[in-house]
Amino acid sequence: MTADLNAVTLLWALRSPCNLGCRYCYFGTIEEHRGAIPQHSGALSHLARTDLDLAAITAFVRTLPGSRVQRIFIAGGEPLIWPPVMEVVAAIKAAGVQVILCTNGIPLNRPELVDMIINLGVDAVSVSLDSPDADYNDTWRPARNGIHGHHDVISGIQALIAARGSSSSPRVGLYSVITRLNIDVVRTGAALASELGCDYFVPQPIALDRGHALHTQLSLTGGDAAAMSEAFTQLYRSGAPVRLPDPSYPARVVDSITHQQGFVSGCFGGTNLFFIEPDGSVYDCPSSLKIAASAAARTIRGADAHALFAAPGPCTDCALFSRDCVNMWPLMGFGRFLNEEVPT
Ligand SMILES: C[S@@+](CC[C@H](N)C(=O)[O-])C[C@H]1O[C@@H](n2cnc3c(N)ncnc32)[C@H](O)[C@@H]1O
Ligand code: SF4
Known part of the structure; x- marks a missing residue:
């Protein structure tokens, strides 16, 4: 398939709840929000007080056919712990739009769910795991039930890969969050992905506000730039056994940890990429800097995808490049993981 430069990609945070309580999660932690749920524009929380219901979600999905939307990342x-999720996936696929599921992998241990993923023709499944080391992963990505963890993520990936058999669909990939404490996952994560039979690997830099309690401990800084560059150089030089983000990605990652803010000429955010929050709010991208600089969000509630994502203006320059948005490049270049031709 040839890439369509007019196509719109949606990163859709479909619902707020989670079975894990990752300590660095963009959604914060339930414990901190029980007392005071954040109220500022674009704020996320695992407490699902304002999440759209299935009827509102499917009403919007029914307007997708013929719109510019061609690919949706469901995060x-x-x-995958929301019971009606596969109804939504089925409706999106029926609209002729690609679906990539972004999951912590634990629900993949449910055979009926894996069967539905395969039977509906989901295009790819991206699974998050931060290390081949179970203790490291489960320290930062603990399960809320205190039971599930690394072992279940691995068995979930194995179940999905076994179920697809000799088919190349869905593509399966591993995503790892890089912090100051696990820079070596840039290489070891690729090896693990390959060992498991995954098709792609994306090491993504942690993004934490300066005021976050873990910022000092986990956030990469300019002091980590040399180690990060070296890790990425080795990864790309070694002819990794799985597909990787395009070769411009490592420099972007290093740039984002070296500079607090930066400049992107002709950014795709708001032109080819949009971010939808669980309450239906639509932003140009998930960057907190961009959200803070945005006028009031639009909404998918009661909206038509044709009007909401009407004909594109030219991509506009953005002076708000940060580690918050660097993770969008692998999404926009996702065709390389689906074996599609991608614009250079
Ligand atoms: C918010 S999760 C939602 C999907 C699913 N629950 C999962 O963990 O894959 C989407 C991705 O964001 C990553 N993520 C969460 N918080 C992050 C942060 N502060 N910085 C960088 N990546 C983060 C997760 O590891 C995951 O790969
Ligand atoms: S599994 Fe995903 S959504 Fe859940 S806490 Fe971890 S990063 Fe956040």
Whole structure:
């Protein structure tokens, strides 16, 4: 398939709840929000007080056919613990739009769910795991029930890969969050992905506000730039056994940890990429800097995808590049993981 430069990609945080309580999650933690749920524009929480219901979600999905939307990343929260999620996936696929599921992998241990993923023709499943080391992963990505963890993520990936058999669909990939404490996952994560039979690997830099309690401990800084560059150089030089983000990605990652803010000429945010929050709010991208600089969000509630994502203006320059948005490049270049031709 040839890439369509007019196509719109949606990153859709479909629902807020999650079975894990990752300590660095963009959604914060339930414990901190029980007392005071954040109220500022674009704020996310695992407490699902304002999440859209299935009727509102499917009403919007029914307007997708013939719109510019061609690819939807379903994330969250954890999308695969929401019982009606596959109804939404089925409706999106029926609209002729690609679906990539972004999951913590634990729900993939449910055989009926894996069967539905395969039977509906989901295009890819991206699974998050931060290390081949179970203790490291489960320290930062603990399960809320105190039971599930690394072992279940691995068995979930294995179940999905076994179920697809000799078919190349869905593509399966591993996503790892890089912090100051696990820079070596840039290489070891690729090896693990390959060992498991995954098709792609994306190491993504942690994004935490300066005021976050873990910022000092986990956020990469300019002091980590040399180690990060070296890790990425080795990864790309070694001819990794799985597909990787395009070769411009490592420099972007390093740039984002070296500079607090930066400039992107002709950014795709708001032109080819949009971010939808669980309450239906639509932003140009998930960057907190961009959200803070945005006028009031639009909404998918009661909206038509044709009007909401009407003909594109030219991509506009953005002076708000940060580690918050660097993770959008692998989404926009996702065709390389689906074996599609991608614009250079
Ligand atoms: C918010 S999760 C939602 C989907 C699913 N629950 C999962 O964990 O894959 C989407 C991705 O964001 C990553 N993520 C969460 N918080 C992050 C942060 N502060 N910085 C960088 N990546 C983060 C997760 O590891 C995951 O790969
Ligand atoms: S599994 Fe995903 S949504 Fe859940 S806490 Fe972890 S990063 Fe956040």
